[in-house]
Amino acid sequence: MPRVLLIDNVDSFTYNIADLLHRVLGEAPTVWHHDHPADDLSGFDAIVVGPGPGRPERPADMGLSDLALRQREVPVLGVCLGHQGMAHLAGDEVVELARPVHGQVSEVVHDGTGLFVGVPSPFSVVRYHSLEVRPARSSPLVVTARAADDGVVMALADPGARRWGVQFHPESVLSEHGELIVANFLRMSGLEPAGSSGSSAGRAGVGRHGVGRHGVGRDGVGRDGVVAVGDVHRPLPTGSAGARRVRAGSVLLGPAPDTWDLH
Numbered sequence: 001m002p003r004v005l006l007i008d009n010v011d012s013f014t015y016n017i018a019d020l021l022h023r024v025l026g027e028a029p030t031v032w033h034h035d036h037p038a039d040d041l042s043g044f045d046a047i048v049v050g051p052g053p054g055r056p057e058r059p060a061d062m063g064l065s066d067l068a069l070r071q072r073e074v075p076v077l078g079v080c081l082g083h084q085g086m087a088h089l090a091g092d093e094v095v096e097l098a099r100p101v102h103g104q105v106s107e108v109v110h111d112g113t114g115l116f117v118g119v120p121s122p123f124s125v126v127r128y129h130s131l132e133v134r135p136a137r138s139s140p141l142v143v144t145a146r147a148a149d150d151g152v153v154m155a156l157a158d159p160g161a162r163r164w165g166v167q168f169h170p171e172s173v174l175s176e177h178g179e180l181i182v183a184n185f186l187r188m189s190g191l192e193p194a195g196s197s198g199s200s201a202g203r204a205g206v207g208r209h210g211v212g213r214h215g216v217g218r219d220g221v222g223r224d225g226v227v228a229v230g231d232v233h234r235p236l237p238t239g240s241a242g243a244r245r246v247r248a249g250s251v252l253l254g255p256a257p258d259t260w261d262l263h
Contacts, residue, residue, distance in 0.1 A: 004029040005044040005074075007065050009052025009081050016171040018049055018185050024182045026194030041056070042073045042085070046189040049082030051063035051169065055131070056081065056088035075162035077115075077182075083165030084131055087156060090141045093134040100130035105174055107156045110145035115155060115164050115184050122148055125168035125175040141165075142256065162188065225248035 004021055006029040008014040014031065021029045031050070032038070041047060048069045062085055068076055069085050076088045082096045107153035120134025133153045135143060141163075145155035156165045164185060170178035173193075182192040 002027055002046075003044045004191075005041065005047045005068070006031045007030065007049050007068055007082075008032065009034045009050050009054060009063075009065055011050055011052045012083075013169070014050050017048060020171045020178055020182055021048065022177050024193050026185060029172055034065050036165075038064060038067070044074050044248050046186060047074050047076045049076060049078045049085060051082065051128070054081060054162075055056065055092050056085040058108055068250065075185070076164070077185045078163075080129055080169060080173075081155060082091065082168060083167050084133060086163055086165045087133040087135070087141060090139050090158070091136050092139050092141065093215055094131050095134060097130055097132050099150075101127045102130075103128060104231035105153075106150075106168070107148040108168065109148050110155065113144060114157045114159060115166065115181050116144065117184050119177045119180055123176045125154070125170070126172035127168050129156065129167060149253055159188075164188075168215075189248070192240060193194060214231075222246055227233030 002025060004019055004025060004027070006021060008031055008097065018029055018031055028256070030044070034052070049065045049068050053062065056062060061067060065082060065085055066089075068074075069078065069082070071088055076082075076086070078084075088094050093130065093178050103126050105124055106127055108125050109122045110116040110119065111120075112119075127147070132143075132157065135141060135156070140157040141162070142157070143153050144157045145166075146152065149153050152167065154167045166181070169175055170181045172178070186193050247256065
């Protein structure tokens with residue numbers, strides 16, 4: 001059974017990512033809070049360092065994520081804060097955006113490699129961030145995608161070290177091709193996505209389910225949706241709490257919330 005670790009950096013959307021991983025891989029990821037005690041992550045097949053409100057240069061904000069990004073045995077995908085943390089450790093600048101973007105839809109242009117194999121360029125993503133990466137000339141990381149509207153770096157890669165990062169949120173209900181991007185990461189990690197996940201999945205309006213802040217809708221429209229069993233938005237307890245698995249199940253809901261309540 002493949003073992004994927006998702007690190008929760010105290011972000012309310014961690015379980016949206018967990019749901020996305022579960023759908024693509026066919027197995028629920030292990031979710032650890034960023035202060036989970038661990039000094040060896042080699043038992044996992046892949047690691048996703050999730051988003052969060054912290055700053056990558058602050059050890060208290062990164063916790064276990066720092067170990068995940070420094071180790072070289074297990075492939076890593078960094079999302080938002082995870083992407084910034086990867087850049088920070090590579091010597092890149094991580095600075096405040098002139099105009100923070102929260103809930104903004106942007107088009108992304110990319111080079112068609114790595115995470116973006118089979119993904120059209122441009123495609124739409126949702127952004128929630130106040131910081132941006134400015135790569136150093138000597139950086140080992142390659143810029144593979146930028147936002148079309150403001151030129152901000154949207155993806156980085158160091159394929160030789162099996163490190164990839166995205167500034168945007170592929171788990172968002174308004175981001176296109178999230179399943180394909182995650183499937184590409186899993187394949188590059190030596191894992192096989194369930195079925196043919198990602199070939200056409202993740203396109204806006206093709207019946208992809210997304211978990212929202214207050215509820216769920218089928219891409220924000222229609223009446224039926226899906227939520228994870230249990231409280232998907234409750235952060236894992238801090239301290240010595242162990243990992244727990246997440247599995248998704250379907251329920252019927254009332255009218256879908258406004259799409260801007262979704263992420």
